[in-house]
Each structure stands twice: as structure tokens, then as C-alpha cells.
Amino acid sequence: xxxxxxxxxxxxxxxxxxxxxxxxxxxxxxxxxxxxxxxxxxxxxxxxxxxxxxxxxxxxxxxxxxxxxxxxxxxxxxxxxxxxxxxxxxxxxxxxxxxxxxxxxxxxxxxxxxxxxxxxxxxxxxxxxxxxxxxxxxxxxxxxxxxxxxxxxxxxxxxxxxxxxxxxxxxxxxxxxxxxxxxxxxxxxxxxxxxxxxxxxxxxxxxxxxxxxxxxxxxxxxxxxxxxxxxxxxxxxxxxxxxxxxxxxxxxxxxxxxxxxxxxxxxxxxxxxxxxxxxxxxxxxxxxxxxxxxxxxxxxxxxxxxxxxxxxxxxxxxxxxxxxxxxxxxxxxxx
Amino acid sequence: xxxxxxxxxxxxxxxxxxxxxxxxxxxxxxxxxxxxxxxxxxxxxxxxxxxxxxxxxxxxxxxxxxxxxxxxxxxxxxxxxxxxxxxxxxxxxxxxxxxxxxxxxxxxxxxxxxxxxxxxxxxxxxxxxxxxxxxxxxxxxxxxxxxxxxxxxxxxxxxxxxxxxxxxxxxxxxxxxxxxxxxxxxxxxxxxxxxxxxxxxxxxxxxxxxxxxxxxxxxxxxxxxxxxxxxxxxxxxxxxxxxxxxxxxxxxxxxxxxxxxxxxxxxxxxxxxxxxxxxxxxxxxxxxxxxxxxxxxxxxxxxxxxxxxxxxxxxxxxxxxxxxxx
Numbered sequence: 001x002x003x004x005x006x007x008x009x010x011x012x013x014x015x016x017x018x019x020x021x022x023x024x025x026x027x028x029x030x031x032x033x034x035x036x037x038x039x040x041x042x043x044x045x046x047x048x049x050x051x052x053x054x055x056x057x058x059x060x061x062x063x064x065x066x067x068x069x070x071x072x073x074x075x076x077x078x079x080x081x082x083x084x085x086x087x088x089x090x091x092x093x094x095x096x097x098x099x100x101x102x103x104x105x106x107x108x109x110x111x112x113x114x115x116x117x118x119x120x121x122x123x124x125x126x127x128x129x130x131x132x133x134x135x136x137x138x139x140x141x142x143x144x145x146x147x148x149x150x151x152x153x154x155x156x157x158x159x160x161x162x163x164x165x166x167x168x169x170x171x172x173x174x175x176x177x178x179x180x181x182x183x184x185x186x187x188x189x190x191x192x193x194x195x196x197x198x199x200x201x202x203x204x205x206x207x208x209x210x211x212x213x214x215x216x217x218x219x220x221x222x223x224x225x226x227x228x229x230x231x232x233x234x235x236x237x238x239x240x241x242x243x244x245x246x247x248x249x250x251x252x253x254x255x256x257x258x259x260x261x262x263x264x265x266x267x268x269x270x271x272x273x274x275x276x277x278x279x280x281x282x283x284x285x286x287x288x289x290x291x292x293x294x295x296x297x298x299x300x301x302x303x304x305x306x307x308x309x310x311x312x313x314x315x316x317x318x319x320x321x322x323x324x325x326x327x328x329x330x331x332x333x334x335x
Numbered sequence: 336x337x338x339x340x341x342x343x344x345x346x347x348x349x350x351x352x353x354x355x356x357x358x359x360x361x362x363x364x365x366x367x368x369x370x371x372x373x374x375x376x377x378x379x380x381x382x383x384x385x386x387x388x389x390x391x392x393x394x395x396x397x398x399x400x401x402x403x404x405x406x407x408x409x410x411x412x413x414x415x416x417x418x419x420x421x422x423x424x425x426x427x428x429x430x431x432x433x434x435x436x437x438x439x440x441x442x443x444x445x446x447x448x449x450x451x452x453x454x455x456x457x458x459x460x461x462x463x464x465x466x467x468x469x470x471x472x473x474x475x476x477x478x479x480x481x482x483x484x485x486x487x488x489x490x491x492x493x494x495x496x497x498x499x500x501x502x503x504x505x506x507x508x509x510x511x512x513x514x515x516x517x518x519x520x521x522x523x524x525x526x527x528x529x530x531x532x533x534x535x536x537x538x539x540x541x542x543x544x545x546x547x548x549x550x551x552x553x554x555x556x557x558x559x560x561x562x563x564x565x566x567x568x569x570x571x572x573x574x575x576x577x578x579x580x581x582x583x584x585x586x587x588x589x590x591x592x593x594x595x596x597x598x599x600x601x602x603x604x605x606x607x608x609x610x611x612x613x614x615x616x617x618x619x620x621x622x623x624x625x626x627x628x629x630x631x632x633x634x635x636x637x638x639x640x641x642x643x644x645x646x647x648x649x650x651x652x653x654x655x656x657x658x659x660x661x
Contacts, residue, residue, distance in 0.1 A: 277599065
């Protein structure tokens, strides 16, 4: 298992480098110019100096290397400095945004908590709903509950978040006025009142995201349970007189959870990607919304870094899913 | 001889006799099953899936409305603004009301549907061709398997939505300059979606091809000297048709959602050019006053995707003999 993990880790490095190269080369073609906003009265040679200062004058491969070094070495050093008060990264050039001339990671660090709150809560809520629903509709296959559940999950994953979001805004924010339609990020939670406010403003985005994740997960859970319910060991467990509850909730559930856990791990990066749209609908200023504004403002370092962060998440969670599968299922041995 | 009901009629070399016996074949159950192709079985099975039939009916109805709608609806009313008829509610003249420039929403919905469905179908076709090609090549030729599957893995590890957004940002101007704004963006969006969605098809097709390649009929074909190209087109491709059809239906659904998502984020078609995603996006600022303007395009997208997903479910049940009849 350990050798497999190490081998997978080693394979992740060229994958990440290749993805970084793809993203870098794609953006290399971009028509945007960071000097476009500089007034025309600034002489050409000054503009050239500014370009050099932004690190644009050098050949492609050097800039790619510098970006990789900045991403994998200088930025982590900065995080280290920030945590322990050291000064290892002093004077080293960080990845600078063209929009606000500040290091991109500072902006990203400001935005990540909102995304994590909304995405994380909805993922937890979705898992808590999806697993019982999946178990029950598999156990009572073709019952009314199962039929209704299948229909609702089909709707849940057919309705795109930009429509379900708009729909819940119409119903709960415009008609009923129960929840605000816009996420207020300036809200500081320091009392029960503001905590209630925070819960209320998170309710709609979490609901939209959770609906989507629940539908996918509970379909998967149901299929996985159905695969296991007809196995021989279930008959054996019943034959030796175990209670039905023990058979389903211990024997079958534990075996059915194996693929579901890996799907949960694999889904995390997709949720971050999907949250881009939900964040846009509810005006949550998380990293998804940051990406959209950066694309609109032609802020290439920001776009590059954010896209790459999404790629890192995907590779990382693929790795976690593979390793988890190996640990949970002794029948799987990668050798 | 002409008495076809005579059970002793010899079915021999005489062509006339064969034709005559075939003509009355309708009466004999044994001959019926021989004449049926497997697609009739699939259809019979598909018909028993209620959700799939309803889905197919809804999808065909929307498709028909969008294709022949312009014959009955004045499409000009969806383009020209009419300031005297701004923000009209639903009425007989304007079935879905008018927008803030007095344009007929129903005509705009039909125009938007044409674009959205066209994008969905074309992008699906592109991703199917790419996926099948890569899947067959990787499955059939051992030397290509490793590199092509690594490529697929790499594509699966790419963050697709951000990359799609970046691609649209980058190639919008060169392509609109080359082909004009509408065709340019259409090509851009279709190829962007196609290039980023072929991986699942490729994986499924490769798996099936790997299994098929070892079967006796392929061995037999090879033993009589059939070239690889013809083995693939004659023996392999028809047998991987069913997984391809299932992923085709799901492909249309994802392509429509992706296009609408891009338009919704303001990075799809230009503002004056209606697609369902664009109309939804245009309707969002007026949500409090005129919720219908965002509701109808969203409902159209969701209905199409839902019905296609049901069709895909039914097709999968019908095409997979192992779960058939359950």
C-alpha cells in the first residue's frame, strides 16, 4: 500500500507539471496587455521598464519556471513566515495580480473562507441526507418512497444550479421574504443575532448546492446498496439469525460505503468548480467569483493561479480517493 | 405452387417460391423472430420504460416547437424592439409577455432554443467522434493504449469549467474576426465543449473494445486477412454502438447545461443573441418585478435536460441485455 501511495504521489508530479504547462501556454496566447490601462502620455521606454518589472520581458520557458518556483516554493514560504513569524521569504518576488498589484495569494486567502463555508456546509448536509435516502430506497426498491426519491434525484441533477438558484430566490427571497438573496460578506459573527443572520444568508446557496450533490450521491448510494443486498453473505447473515437492522446497517452498509466514500472524495474538486456558478447567483465573493472577475478584468496571473489551484485540488483528491479505496477494500491490491 | 399455405411447399432454389413463402411469413411466428433485428427488441424494451417514453415525447415536442415554430410565430417580434409594448404580461398576442425592449419573449425563446439545441447536438457529435476515435484506437492498438489513456487521465484532471471560461476569453476575438460574430462564437463554444467532454466516452469505448478484440469473431475476421481498418468499422464499431448511444444522450444534456452556464456567466453568446442561458441571465436583474422572464428559459433548459436524462436511463436499460426485463 505504501509503495502504491508513493508511486501515485510521484506520478502526480509530472501530471501537475503538465497541467501547469497547458494552463500557462493557453494564457500565453491571451490578447490582454497589463499596460493597457497606463495612460498614453507615459513614454514607450518607461512602459517597457514597467513590463520588465512585471517580469514580462523574458522568454517563455524562464517565465514558466519562475511561475512554478513562485507557486511551489515562494508562496509556501510566505505561508510559513506568516504562521511562525520568520522571514525566509523576504525580498522574494511573489505572484502579483495585475488588477490590484497585490500578491494573488493574499486576495485568494481573503476569499477562501466564504467558499469553504458555503461549499463545506453544503457537502456535509448533502452527505447527511443522501446516505439515509440511498439506503432506504435501495432497501425498499420500487416502493413509493423509492419511486419518489428517484424522481426527485433525477430532477436534482437535471436542473442546473443557475436555474435552481434563481428559482429558490424567486420563492424564498422574493415571494416569501424568508431569506436574503444576496450573501453579505461583511457580516461579522459576534452575537447570536448575527449568527442567525449568517445561517439565514447561507441557507439558499447551501440548499442549491446540496440539492445537486444529494441527487448524485443518493443515486450512487442506492446502486451500491442494491449491488450488495443480493450477495451471498447477506443471506448467510440472515440465516444465522441476525436482526434485519444489523444485516442492513452493519453488513451491507459497510460494504456499500466503499465505492461511495471514494465518490465523495472525487466529488470535492468538482464541487469547488460547480460553486463558481452558485457563487455568481448569490453574489458570494468566494474564489469562484474571484475567477470570474479576474477573467473579465484580464488579470492573467490571477486566472492562471486559480485555475491551477483547481487542478491541484483535482489531482490531490483523485490521489486520496485511490488510496482510500485501497485501504477500505482489502480485495483491491495495487501491486 | 401458388398455394402458399401448403406446408409442403418446398423452400428451395426457386426464387419465386422463396418470395412467396416470405410473403406469408407474417402468419408464422418462427419466421417473425428471424426477421426482427435486435433494434426491435431494444425498442420493445424501451417502450416499457415509462419515464423514458415521456421524456422522449417531451424532448421531441420541444425540438418540433423549436424547429417548426418559426413558421407560425413572427420571429421579427423577438428581434425588433417595440417601445409601446414594453414589459407586457402574458397574453394571447404575447404568450410569454415581452421584455423591457418590447420584444416578444416567445419568439426569443424559440430563437434561443434553436441555438441551445444546435450547440448541444453539435457539441455532443464532436465529443462522440473524438471519444470514439480515441477509445477505439486505444483499445485496439496496444502501442497507443498507454499514451492515449495517459492523455485521457490528464484531461480528466483538468479543471474544466475554469478552462472553458479561459478558452472562451482567449479565442473569442480571433474567431469572431475570422467567421463573423455568430458563427465564430458558435464554433468556439461547440469546439470548447467538445474538446473538454470526450473523456468518459473514450474510457467506456476503450473498455468494450478491449473485451471485443479477444472474441472469436474478430479472430475469425483476422484469420481470413481482414485489414485492421475494416475489422474496426465492420466488427468493432457496431458492437460498441450501445454505450456510445447512451453517452450521446447524456452528452447532449451536459453540452446544453455547459453552454447555458457559459452564457449565464456572460462568457457565451453576445447579449443580443438569444440562447436559453443568455435569456435566463438577462432575466435575473428583473427577478423581483418579472420573475417569468428568468423562469421560462430556465424551465426550458431543465425540461430538456430532464427528458434527455430519462431517455438515457431508458436506453441504458434497453441496450443492456443483462438488466433487460427486470
